[in-house]
Amino acid sequence: MAASSxxxxxxxxxxxKGFHTLRFSTRGAGFTAYVWRGEPGxxxxxxxxxxxxEYEGPTVLRQWTESWRPSGLKGTxxxxxxxxxxxxxxxxxxxxxxxxxxxxxxxxxxxxxVSQRLAWLFDTQVLSQAQHYIDLHSAxxxxxxxxxxxxxxxxxxxxxxxxxxxxxxxxFWCWSGPYLPGRTLxxxxxxxxxxxxxxxxxxxxxxxxxxxxxxxxxxxxxxxxGYVPARGPLKLKRQVERITRDVDEAHLQVHHPAPHDxxxxxxxxxxxxxxxxxxxxxxxxxxxxxxSVVKAERAGKVVLLRRQRSVRKGDALATxxxx
Ligand SMILES: [Zn+2]
Numbered sequence: 001m002a003a004s005s006x007x008x009x010x011x012x013x014x015x016x017k018g019f020h021t022l023r024f025s026t027r028g029a030g031f032t033a034y035v036w037r038g039e040p041g042x043x044x045x046x047x048x049x050x051x052x053x054e055y056e057g058p059t060v061l062r063q064w065t066e067s068w069r070p071s072g073l074k075g076t077x078x079x080x081x082x083x084x085x086x087x088x089x090x091x092x093x094x095x096x097x098x099x100x101x102x103x104x105x106x107x108x109x110x111x112x113x114v115s116q117r118l119a120w121l122f123d124t125q126v127l128s129q130a131q132h133y134i135d136l137h138s139a140x141x142x143x144x145x146x147x148x149x150x151x152x153x154x155x156x157x158x159x160x161x162x163x164x165x166x167x168x169x170x171x172f173w174c175w176s177g178p179y180l181p182g183r184t185l186x187x188x189x190x191x192x193x194x195x196x197x198x199x200x201x202x203x204x205x206x207x208x209x210x211x212x213x214x215x216x217x218x219x220x221x222x223x224x225x226g227y228v229p230a231r232g233p234l235k236l237k238r239q240v241e242r243i244t245r246d247v248d249e250a251h252l253q254v255h256h257p258a259p260h261d262x263x264x265x266x267x268x269x270x271x272x273x274x275x276x277x278x279x280x281x282x283x284x285x286x287x288x289x290x291x292s293v294v295k296a297e298r299a300g301k302v303v304l305l306r307r308q309r310s311v312r313k314g315d316a317l318a319t320x321x322x323x
Contacts, residue, residue: 012043012076012129019069024125026110028097029118033080033126034065038073042131044227046218047080047122050102050135050184052087052094056200056207057136060214070222072229077222078130083122086114093140103137104182107190123187132165132225133195135184136214139202142308143252145319146271146301147210149217150175150250151196152189153243161194161225166239168220169198171213173240173323175303177250203307242323252304255319258283258311259292268318270305280318283311296320 008014010022012035020035031047048057061081070077082088083102090096100115108119127133139145149169151162153176166174179189188195198217200210220236222228248254258264266281268274276299284291300320311317 006125006129010125012037012078013040015076024121026117026121028114029086029121031080031083031085031118031122033078034061036068036070036073036077038070038075038077038227041075041227042225043076043078043129044132044134044221044225045078045080045126045130046134046136047083047184048136049082049084049088050137051140052084052090052092053141053204054093054136054138054200054202055205056138056202056210056214057198058082058088059206060211060218061136063215064218070228073227075227077227078126080126084118091141093142101182103184106182106184106187119187122184123191127184127187127191127193130188130191130193132161132221133184133188133193134165134218134221135195135197136200137197138200138210139304139307141202141204142306144201144203144270144305144307145199146303147172147198147200147213148175148303149173149196149198150177152179152185153177153245154179154189158192158194162196164224165194165196165221167236168224168234169196169213169217170220170237170239171209171216172198173242175242175244175250175321175323177244178247180247180251240323242321249321250319252319253316255304256280256294256297256317258313258315258317259294260285260289260313262286262289262292262311264306264309264311264317266305266318268302268305270302272302273300274302274320275299281306283317298322 097114105119304319
């Protein structure tokens with residue numbers, strides 16, 4: 001659906017200047033968008049809770065909707081604190097209706113399963129209107145991670161814009177890699193929208209430092225991209241940056257899979273440096289299956305660690321990054 005064929009009340013370019021609350025919906029799925037409309041200019045879209053058990057994005061974006069009333073806004077800023085409402089209220093990563101992972105459902109289908117319909121709704125009615133996009137994720141309830149920001153590597157001006165956006169979240173490190181299908185960022189890539197994602201600690205809560213980092217990062221992005229006037233020079237900290245060509249390196253679900261169901265007892269800590277072959281933990285089978293020692297596939301820093309101790313065969317236990 002082209003933006004021009006949207007109902008006029010959902011077409012950002014038709015809104016009057018000021019603050020608006022919009023409801024996007026399709027059969028069995030929908031979300032609320034908060035829109036600040038300023039002078040003509042680009043559109044920035046930011047959402048939280050693509051996965052339902054990630055609370056940093058919803059927490060920070062909701063605060064902005066209450067208190068942020070900018071003067072001199074150029075363009076349109078759209079915040080969607082909770083994109084995947086059903087998963088959010090169920091307190092789980094995936095959609096309770098069909099078990100679908102929204103971050104594997106893009107670009108979606110208007111007549112598909114409910115997760116696909118939600119992806120389709122967001123892609124065709126919101127991303128289709130955007131020039132800049134930020135997806136706020138975290139480790140979710142079952143994991144904890146060492147926070148980072150990243151983007152899909154590409155060439156030219158889009159990549160430099162994405163790099164500039166990532167640099168705004170300057171207390172996090174930057175981890176970028178090749179295109180993977182199904183994500184919100186994949187849909188943004190297909191539409192030529194400059195897009196980044198942010199990963200906060202997770203573990204079922206909201207770390208105050210992470211919330212402050214998101215807040216600071218969003219303010220920086222708005223200034224850096226020209227949505228709001230700068231009050232002085234941007235003072236960004238230098239970011240540790242890792243750009244990989246390996247499609248699996250930052251694919252968190254594929255590393256150190258549990259060899260069988262059981263109880264996971266980790267022997268490493270988040271952010272620790274680990275040697276290749278070092279024991280990262282033991283999965284104890286509970287139904288007559290013995291214990292399995294899981295060893296590090298590579299050397300690196302522990303950037304993701306399973307926190308929930310009950311594991312099913314194949315659940316990722318840890319991710320190590322060469323930083
Ligand atoms: Zn997520």
